[in-house]
Amino acid sequence: MTAHGKLLTAVFSLTMVGGGLAAYKSQKIGVPFLEGEQVDEWLVEAKVSFLAIGKKVKARLSLPSDAVQQGAGQEAGSLGYHYDVENDRDEYTAVWSAQERDEGQALYYRVRFKQGLVSGGEPKAALEQPAKPDVPKLPGSLGAAAQGIVSQAKKVSSDPDSLFVALFKQINDTSSSQEFVLVKRHYEKQAVTNPEIAMGIDLLGLAGVPARLAYGVFLNEENAGQAPLPLLEYYDGAFWKVRNPLEPSKLLDGRELFVWHRGGGPLLDVTGGENSRVSFTVAKDRIPLATLTDLSDSPFLISTILALPVSERAVFRYIVLIPLGAFVVVIMRNIIGIPTLGTFMPVLLALALLEIKPVQGIIMFSILVGAGLWFRFLLSRMNLLVVPRVAACVVIVTLLMMLMGVMSFQLGFSVGIKITLFPMIIIAWTLERMSLIWEEEGKRSAFSQVFGSIIVAVCAYYFMRVSQIQYWAYYFPELLLVLLAVILLIGRYTGYRFSELIRFKTFSNA
Amino acid sequence: MHESAVIEPEEKAPVAESSEKKVQHKWWHRWFRTPGELRKLGVVGINMRNARFLLPNNPRRLYDLVDNKLRTKALAEEQGMKVAETYGVIRTPYDANKIEKILNGNEAFVIKPTRGSGGKGVMVIDKRVGKNFIKPSGAEVTLGDLKNYVSNILAGLFSLGGQRDFALIEYRVQAAKLFMALSFQGAPDIRVVMLHGYPVLAMLRVTTKESDGRSNLHQGAIGIGIDIATGMSVQAIHHGRPVSVHPDLGIGLIGVQMPDWETILHMAVTCQEMTGLGYLGVDIMIDETLGPLMIEVNARPGLAIQMANGIGLLRRLEPVVEQHRKNPTAHLTAKIAFSKKHFRAKLPPARD
Numbered sequence: 001m002t003a004h005g006k007l008l009t010a011v012f013s014l015t016m017v018g019g020g021l022a023a024y025k026s027q028k029i030g031v032p033f034l035e036g037e038q039v040d041e042w043l044v045e046a047k048v049s050f051l052a053i054g055k056k057v058k059a060r061l062s063l064p065s066d067a068v069q070q071g072a073g074q075e076a077g078s079l080g081y082h083y084d085v086e087n088d089r090d091e092y093t094a095v096w097s098a099q100e101r102d103e104g105q106a107l108y109y110r111v112r113f114k115q116g117l118v119s120g121g122e123p124k125a126a127l128e129q130p131a132k133p134d135v136p137k138l139p140g141s142l143g144a145a146a147q148g149i150v151s152q153a154k155k156v157s158s159d160p161d162s163l164f165v166a167l168f169k170q171i172n173d174t175s176s177s178q179e180f181v182l183v184k185r186h187y188e189k190q191a192v193t194n195p196e197i198a199m200g201i202d203l204l205g206l207a208g209v210p211a212r213l214a215y216g217v218f219l220n221e222e223n224a225g226q227a228p229l230p231l232l233e234y235y236d237g238a239f240w241k242v243r244n245p246l247e248p249s250k251l252l253d254g255r256e257l258f259v260w261h262r263g264g265g266p267l268l269d270v271t272g273g274e275n276s277r278v279s280f281t282v283a284k285d286r287i288p289l290a291t292l293t294d295l296s297d298s299p300f301l302i303s304t305i306l307a308l309p310v311s312e313r314a315v316f317r318y319i320v321l322i323p324l325g326a327f328v329v330v331i332m333r334n335i336i337g338i339p340t341l342g343t344f345m346p347v348l349l350a351l352a353l354l355e356i357k358p359v360q361g362i363i364m365f366s367i368l369v370g371a372g373l374w375f376r377f378l379l380s381r382m383n384l385l386v387v388p389r390v391a392a393c394v395v396i397v398t399l400l401m402m403l404m405g406v407m408s409f410q411l412g413f414s415v416g417i418k419i420t421l422f423p424m425i426i427i428a429w430t431l432e433r434m435s436l437i438w439e440e441e442g443k444r445s446a447f448s449q450v451f452g453s454i455i456v457a458v459c460a461y462y463f464m465r466v467s468q469i470q471y472w473a474y475y476f477p478e479l480l481l482v483l484l485a486v487i488l489l490i491g492r493y494t495g496y497r498f499s500e501l502i503r504f505k506t507f508s509n510a
Numbered sequence: 511m512h513e514s515a516v517i518e519p520e521e522k523a524p525v526a527e528s529s530e531k532k533v534q535h536k537w538w539h540r541w542f543r544t545p546g547e548l549r550k551l552g553v554v555g556i557n558m559r560n561a562r563f564l565l566p567n568n569p570r571r572l573y574d575l576v577d578n579k580l581r582t583k584a585l586a587e588e589q590g591m592k593v594a595e596t597y598g599v600i601r602t603p604y605d606a607n608k609i610e611k612i613l614n615g616n617e618a619f620v621i622k623p624t625r626g627s628g629g630k631g632v633m634v635i636d637k638r639v640g641k642n643f644i645k646p647s648g649a650e651v652t653l654g655d656l657k658n659y660v661s662n663i664l665a666g667l668f669s670l671g672g673q674r675d676f677a678l679i680e681y682r683v684q685a686a687k688l689f690m691a692l693s694f695q696g697a698p699d700i701r702v703v704m705l706h707g708y709p710v711l712a713m714l715r716v717t718t719k720e721s722d723g724r725s726n727l728h729q730g731a732i733g734i735g736i737d738i739a740t741g742m743s744v745q746a747i748h749h750g751r752p753v754s755v756h757p758d759l760g761i762g763l764i765g766v767q768m769p770d771w772e773t774i775l776h777m778a779v780t781c782q783e784m785t786g787l788g789y790l791g792v793d794i795m796i797d798e799t800l801g802p803l804m805i806e807v808n809a810r811p812g813l814a815i816q817m818a819n820g821i822g823l824l825r826r827l828e829p830v831v832e833q834h835r836k837n838p839t840a841h842l843t844a845k846i847a848f849s850k851k852h853f854r855a856k857l858p859p860a861r862d
Contacts, residue, residue, distance in 0.1 A: 003566075337556075387665060441726070441728065442728075445728065493557055493561075494557050494561045495545060495555065496548055496557070497556060500553075501544070501548065504551075505542050505543050506752075506817075507543065507548070507551055507816075507820070507822075
């Protein structure tokens with residue numbers, strides 16, 4: 001077969017297999033082909049991990065009772081464990097138990113619910129009047145200080161709600177009164193996990209308002225494996241209410257936060273293991289539960305990322321985007337003809353831009369590359385060998401990143417912190433490559449390649465960000481085969497690049 | 511090679527270039543040319559060069575023959591071709607201390623990486639003054655600088671993908687006077703591009719003040735198209751625009767006769783035969799006393815040569831493809847004869 005024939009056969013079969021699988025999934029199994037044809041669902045996965053010590057193991061994880069009661073989709077994953085849900089007066093707890101276990105263990109519990117305004121932290125009528133809060137006596141002058149704070153706060157508030165707001169506003173305020181600082185220090189010294197909240201609970205108790213710890217989860221897909229967010233639940237005389245002590249005056253928003261555990265008691269209790277912890281991963285699931293159960297029975301489950309635990313899926317959210325970025329690079333280089341530094345550096349840059357915002361990302365990239373380049377030229381005066389020079393660049397870039405992180409934090413931009421995720425190897429490598437091109441081909445060439453890379457990266461970023469495209473890549477990964485077919489076709493494109501139309505504009509016929 | 515292949519068909523002359531009409535000037539020509547116009551001119555783009563000429567004719571395994579200058583030189587010497595004399599090769603950082611011994615009293619020399627291409631990493635030394643070395647621009651270089659430079663070459667600074675490399679120290683070509691007069695502080699070189707051993711286009715590259723001794727057209731060097739048939743310079747371009755005199759020297763660039771043109775063509779075609787690459791460019795310098803010397807073979811020659819000649823490569827490549835299909839075992843002399851016969855340019859009046 002000729003090369004041409006082979007290519008066409010490959011393109012045809014890839015398109016048929018990819019397109020066919022996608023068609024089957026959408027027509028027969030009913031996975032919607034277009035995004036937004038159904039209500040989005042949140043999928044929250046709790047992962048309990050601990051180190052078993054070779055004894056009987058029992059792990060108890062408190063569950064969101066509203067979700068369980070309303071029959072929201074839930075599933076638990078754990079190999080070889082006995083699993084049960086315990087119901088104690090509307091407080092639900094997942095209980096896993098097993099005989100002698102060794103080494104690291106991971107248990108999963110997933111719950112799904114419709115995206116909406118319900119946060120699970122709505123006021124809840126108390127089953128019985130809670131007992132008068134029992135507050136530990138604070139020693140000496142501290143007790144008086146605490147009393148002073150409470151009476152002060154009581155003066156400016158009319159009910160438990162406003163008391164809560166008044167107290168926590170002061171706790172969060174860095175420039176609070178001396179009495180406050182004194183009490184706060186005492187709690188910080190006690191080495192409890194959340195000194196501010198422990199202090200708040202005791203102060204509310206002194207004021208006669210029963211309060212206890214609750215836990216929530218941020219509904220944020222980016223933040224994989226997040227730790228439970230401590231919240232506070234207090235009794236206003238008729239209802240138990242939940243609020244976030246960091247934002248005391250704000251009511252909980254069901255679009256941002258999900259209350260996992262309330263009603264006092266521990267969130268997680270593990271016997272027979274140490275170093276136990278629970279972490280949460282959140283994913284927006286666009287496929288309704290009913291469809292998913294069909295899908296999990298079908299052999300085509302393998303072609304979806306849905307077969308993985310949520311925490312693993314989070315990684316694939318980015319990985320499936322890489323081919324899309326590569327596709328953009330192919331178009332930009334072979335059809336448009338934009339010069340780039342290296343072939344796939346723009347894809348990596350675009351992935352970095354997905355984590356940081358594009359404008360800030362590019363500014364940061366430019367500053368780092370600019371400053372790094374300057375240092376690189378200082379280094380080149382010392383006539384260093386290549387490898388030590390690249391290593392020196394890496395050290396300098398690391399320091400620059402730290403500096404930028406600290407500076408932007410001081411100036412109040414949170415982006416600076418995220419810069420650590422910025423693949424610094426790309427920057428170090430860009431520096432080295434760029435300075436080499438600078439010396440060999442002149443600065444024009446070096447700048448045009450860097451600008452080209454940035455332009456391609458921004459295009460790739462906007463392409464990868466289209467939610468319909470993300471949806472296809474995530475739920476129909478077999479469509480990547482079709483993309484592969486298109487890339488193969490472009491591989492045989494022999495026409496002019498756009499840049500060549502300009503390059504040869506002065507072509508004069510001899 | 512069969513001797514019988516020398517005979518070539520008279521009547522199957524490819525499209526004569528003189529019969530083409532000049533493309534009429536349109537308003538958009540200030541910014542771009544349409545793909546249709548470029549196709550009509552026979553301009554080859556990168557995609558076409560790679561897909562139609564490079565990939566099918568240049569097998570990957572042959573690349574090392576030309577990417578490694580030591581192998582290219584060895585092959586060329588086997589063929590009895592004249593190349594710049596090798597003074598020595600530095601393979602380890604330890605050898606770098608032996609530079610003095612390698613130079614063996616030669617005051618002018620060139621240091622280059624064995625795997626660099628397109629003049630990357632080439633350092634030229636003209637003479638010695640005391641302990642120091644003098645570059646053509648007049649800059650002084652100490653022995654320590656030289657050793658450092660060699661270490662950078664060994665670490666792979668200039669080679670593709672940063673792989674380890676050797677430093678080659680060789681004879682500094684004393685370019686022919688005729689050429690030095692055309693060039694600003696740098697030795698000009700002649701590039702001949704061939705397909706299947708048929709020379710298709712040739713150009714002379716001369717340096718300018720702006721290009722700083724480099725003969726890369728991108729950096730401001732001048733590309734001068736050379737007629738394959740006669741070795742006479744036909745037209746010149748600087749930054750993509752036609753020029754007739756050197757911007758720094760004011761000397762006329764058109765109508766200059768290349769010396770030893772026959773030898774140059776012969777050399778180029780021999781390079782094709784010894785490497786086996788189908789599509790390649792050969793760089794040749796002309797020494798005042800030694801005559802033409804083969805400098806390097808390039809397996810991915812660029813497209814600027816069409817601009818320098820004002821002739822689309824496809825005009826030349828298509829007849830060669832056809833000729834090669836009909837006569838795959840043509841002899842070197844037959845190939846040269848074919849090219850000279852069919853690739854004759856409209857000659858300008860001689861300069862003098």
